[in-house]
Amino acid sequence: MKLVQKVKVKNALGLHTRPAAVIVKLLQPRKSSVLFNYKNETINARSIMSILMLAAQKNSMIEITVEGEDAELTMQHLLQAFEMEFGEK
Amino acid sequence: MPSKDGEIVLRGLPISKGIGIGLPVFFASLEDYVPEVAIPCQEVDLEIARYRRALEKSRQDVEMLQKVSLSEGPSEIASILGTHLEMMQDPLLTSVIEKRIRSHRRNTESIFQHLIEEYKARFKTIQDHYFGERVRDIVDVARRILGHLCPFERLKMAEVPHNSIILTQELVPTETVEANASLVSGFITAVGGITSHAAIIARAKGIPYVANVDIKGLKKVDLHSLIVDGSQGIVILNPTRATLKRYQEMQKSYQKSYKLLKSVAHLKGETIDGYEVRLFANLESPKEIDQLIKAGASGVGLFRSEYLFLSQQKFPTEEEQFCIYKKMVKALKGRPLVIRVFDLGGDKKIDLPLGHAHAKYFSDIGCEPNPALGCRAIRFLLRYPDLLEAQLRAIIRAAQFGDIHILVPMVSDIHEVRLVREKVETIQKELGKPKPLPLGCMIEVPSSAIMCDAISREVDFLSIGTNDLIQYVLAADRGNHHTADLYYSTHPSILRLIRMIVTSANAARKPVILCGELAADPIIIPLLIGLGVREFSVAARHIPIVKHTIRKWRILEACRLAEGALDYPSAKELCDYLMQETAK
Numbered sequence: 305m306k307l308v309q310k311v312k313v314k315n316a317l318g319l320h321t322r323p324a325a326v327i328v329k330l331l332q333p334r335k336s337s338v339l340f341n342y343k344n345e346t347i348n349a350r351s352i353m354s355i356l357m358l359a360a361q362k363n364s365m366i367e368i369t370v371e372g373e374d375a376e377l378t379m380q381h382l383l384q385a386f387e388m389e390f391g392e393k
Numbered sequence: 394m395p396s397k398d399g400e401i402v403l404r405g406l407p408i409s410k411g412i413g414i415g416l417p418v419f420f421a422s423l424e425d426y427v428p429e430v431a432i433p434c435q436e437v438d439l440e441i442a443r444y445r446r447a448l449e450k451s452r453q454d455v456e457m458l459q460k461v462s463l464s465e466g467p468s469e470i471a472s473i474l475g476t477h478l479e480m481m482q483d484p485l486l487t488s489v490i491e492k493r494i495r496s497h498r499r500n501t502e503s504i505f506q507h508l509i510e511e512y513k514a515r516f517k518t519i520q521d522h523y524f525g526e527r528v529r530d531i532v533d534v535a536r537r538i539l540g541h542l543c544p545f546e547r548l549k550m551a552e553v554p555h556n557s558i559i560l561t562q563e564l565v566p567t568e569t570v571e572a573n574a575s576l577v578s579g580f581i582t583a584v585g586g587i588t589s590h591a592a593i594i595a596r597a598k599g600i601p602y603v604a605n606v607d608i609k610g611l612k613k614v615d616l617h618s619l620i621v622d623g624s625q626g627i628v629i630l631n632p633t634r635a636t637l638k639r640y641q642e643m644q645k646s647y648q649k650s651y652k653l654l655k656s657v658a659h660l661k662g663e664t665i666d667g668y669e670v671r672l673f674a675n676l677e678s679p680k681e682i683d684q685l686i687k688a689g690a691s692g693v694g695l696f697r698s699e700y701l702f703l704s705q706q707k708f709p710t711e712e713e714q715f716c717i718y719k720k721m722v723k724a725l726k727g728r729p730l731v732i733r734v735f736d737l738g739g740d741k742k743i744d745l746p747l748g749h750a751h752a753k754y755f756s757d758i759g760c761e762p763n764p765a766l767g768c769r770a771i772r773f774l775l776r777y778p779d780l781l782e783a784q785l786r787a788i789i790r791a792a793q794f795g796d797i798h799i800l801v802p803m804v805s806d807i808h809e810v811r812l813v814r815e816k817v818e819t820i821q822k823e824l825g826k827p828k829p830l831p832l833g834c835m836i837e838v839p840s841s842a843i844m845c846d847a848i849s850r851e852v853d854f855l856s857i858g859t860n861d862l863i864q865y866v867l868a869a870d871r872g873n874h875h876t877a878d879l880y881y882s883t884h885p886s887i888l889r890l891i892r893m894i895v896t897s898a899n900a901a902r903k904p905v906i907l908c909g910e911l912a913a914d915p916i917i918i919p920l921l922i923g924l925g926v927r928e929f930s931v932a933a934r935h936i937p938i939v940k941h942t943i944r945k946w947r948i949l950e951a952c953r954l955a956e957g958a959l960d961y962p963s964a965k966e967l968c969d970y971l972m973q974e975t976a977k
Binding site: 317318320321322325328329348350351352353354356357359361 | 472475476479480483484485486512515516519520521523524527530531
C-alpha cells in the first residue's frame with residue numbers, strides 16, 4: 305500500500321535534531337519505506353542527517369510518502385508526532 | 394612564479410623574521426591525512442568489515458562518554474551524544490558508505506572523507522544558522538570514526554627530525570608551543586595572521602614563519618628542500634645551489650648580528666645620559682628561565698600562565714602550580730616574577746573532547762559570536778572561582794620563596810581587581826601567610842585605559858598590554874588579514890592613551906610596565922621612552938635589540954620625538970615621521 309499526505313511542521317525550531325531523532329526512532333520498528341519531500345528534495349526519513357539537511361523550519365509543508373505493509377499505521381504515527389510537535393509542545 | 398632550474402619562488406605574508414633552510418614536513422590534520430588507494434575486488438568485503446569495526450568502536454566510545462556524562466555533566470551533553478549515536482546508525486553513514494566502497498573500490502578512509510565533505514558542503518549552503526550549525530556534529534562524529542579507521546598515529550610537533558620546515562593549513566598555539574627551535578627551521582601555513590598567538594610564539598622562539606601560501610598546491614610539487622625567508626615573506630622551493638649559498642650566508646650574518654647584540658646583555662639598559670630602563674622578559678614556558686637570564690632580563694615581566702593549561706590540555710592542580718611557580722621564582726634568584734593569571738577564553742580556547750574532565754569550562758560558554766568581547770581572561774576566571782582560587786593559593790604559597798607579583802588580565806572595571814584582591818586576602822588569612830603581594834592590573838581594554846587614574850590609586854602596578862589594547866581601540870582584529878592594515882601599532886590614539894596611562898601611574902607613584910610586541914620594535918622604543926615608559930617586557934630574544942636601541946638614545950631626544958609624534962593626525966603620517974626621525 306502507498307500513502308501520500310502533506311503535513312505542517314508546527315514546532316518552533318522546525319525539524320531540528322531532536323524531532324529528527326524522534327522520527328528516526330519512531331520508524332525503527334516499522335517496515336514501510338518512508339520518504340519526505342520538501343522543496344523538491346526527496347529524502348529517506350530514516351536518516352537523521354538527511355532530515356536535518358532539509359532545514360525545514362516552522363510552518364513548512366512536508367509531503368510524506370509511506371509505502372509497505374504497515375503503511376497505514378506508520379503514517380498515523382508520523383502525523384501524530386508532527387501534531388504533538390514531537391513532544392515539545 | 395619565476396623558475397630557473399626547477400627553483401620556484403612563492404610570495405606569502407611575512408610573520409616571523411629569520412631564514413630557515415630545511416626539508417619539508419607536511420603537518421596534516423587528521424582530515425587531510427587521508428590516502429586514497431584502490432582496493433582489489435576480492436578485498437571489498439574486508440574493507441567493509443573494517444569500516445563496520447571502526448563504526449562499532451566509535452559507537453562504544455560514545456556510549457562510554459554518554460554513561461560518564463549521564464552521571465556527571467549536564468543533561469544536554471548526554472542528549473547530544475545520543476544524537477551522535479543515532480547518526481552512526483544513519484543510512485548515510487552506514488549503507489551509503491558500504492555501497493560506495495563496493496562501487497568505487499577505494500579504501501574506506503578516502504570514501505568516507507569524500508562523503509563527509511559532500512555533506513559538509515550541503516550543510517554550508519543552508520541559510521538558516523541553526524541548521525547550518527549542525528555540521529559540527531557531523532564533523533565531530535566523522536573525526537571519531539576516521540580516528541578509528543586510520544592506523545597511523547599523528548606526527549607530533551616535538552618529534553619531527555632536525556631541519557624540518559613545517560607545512561600545514563593552520564598553526565594552533567599549542568602546537569607552536571610544542572615546536573622545538575633546534576628541530577623546526579621554519580613554518581609555512583595556508584592561513585595565519587601577523588598577530589595571532591601562534592605567530593607571537595613563533596617569533597618568541599625565533600622560528601621563521603611565512604603564511605598565505607597554498608599548502609595544498611605544494612603537496613603536488615616534488616619537494617626536496619625549502620627556504621623560508623620570514624623577513625621578506627618568501628618561500629623558495631627546491632632552491633638552486635647558488636640560491637642556497639646566498640641564503641646560507643644571509644643566515645650566518647643574521648646569527649652573527651644576533652650574537653653581537655647578545656654581547657650587550659650584561660650591560661645596563663640605560664640611555665646615553667644615564668636614565669635606567671628596566672627590561673623584563675615575557676615567558677610562556679617555565680623551562681625558558683635560563684635563557685632570559687642569559688639574555689640579560691631583570692626578571693619575568695609577564696608569565697603567560699595559561700600556557701600551563703594549553704600545553705597540557707588540562708588545568709594544573711594547585712600543587713602542580715605551586716611546584717612550578719616555586720621552581721621559577723627560585724631560578725630567578727630574587728628577580729621579580731609577574732604571573733598573569735590564566736588568560737583563557739576568546740581566541741585561547743581548546744575544543745576539549747566531550748567527557749574530558751575540564752571540557753565543561755569551555756562547553757558551558759559555548760560558541761561565542763564575538764569571542765574577543767566574550768567571556769575571557771578575568772571574566773572567565775570569575776565565572777569559575779575554583780580555578781582562580783586554586784591558582785591564587787599556589788601563587789601565594791610560592792611567594793614565600795621569592796618576589797612574585799599577580800597580574801589580572803582584561804580588566805574592564807575596577808571591581809574585577811577588587812574581587813581578586815578580596816580572594817587574595819582571604820586565602821592569605823587561611824594560610825597564615827600575610828606577606829604583601831603586589832597586585833597589578835592589565836590595561837588592555839579601553840575602559841580601564843580611560844579610568845587608569847582611578848585604577849592606579851587602588852592597584853600596586855599597571856601593565857599595558859599593547860596587543861589587545863590596539864585591537865580594542867582601533868576595533869581591528871589582529872588575526873584577520875582583511876583588517877591587518879587598520880591595526881596600526883603606532884596609531885596616534887594609542888600613543889595618547891599610553892601617555893595618559895603613564896601620567897596617571899606616575900601621579901599615583903605606581904610602576905607601569907609595557908608588555909607586547911610593540912616594545913620590541915627599534916623604531917618605536919625611543920618613542921615609548923619619550924612617553925615616559927621606564928619598564929618593558931618583551932620576548933627574551935628581543936632583549937638585546939631593545940637594550941641596544943635604548944643605549945643609543947638620550948632621554949631628551951626621546952621626549953622631543955614623542956612630543957612631535959603626538960601632533961600627527963593619522964597613523965600614516967606618524968609612521969613616516971618616525972621612520973624619518975629614527976633613521977637619523
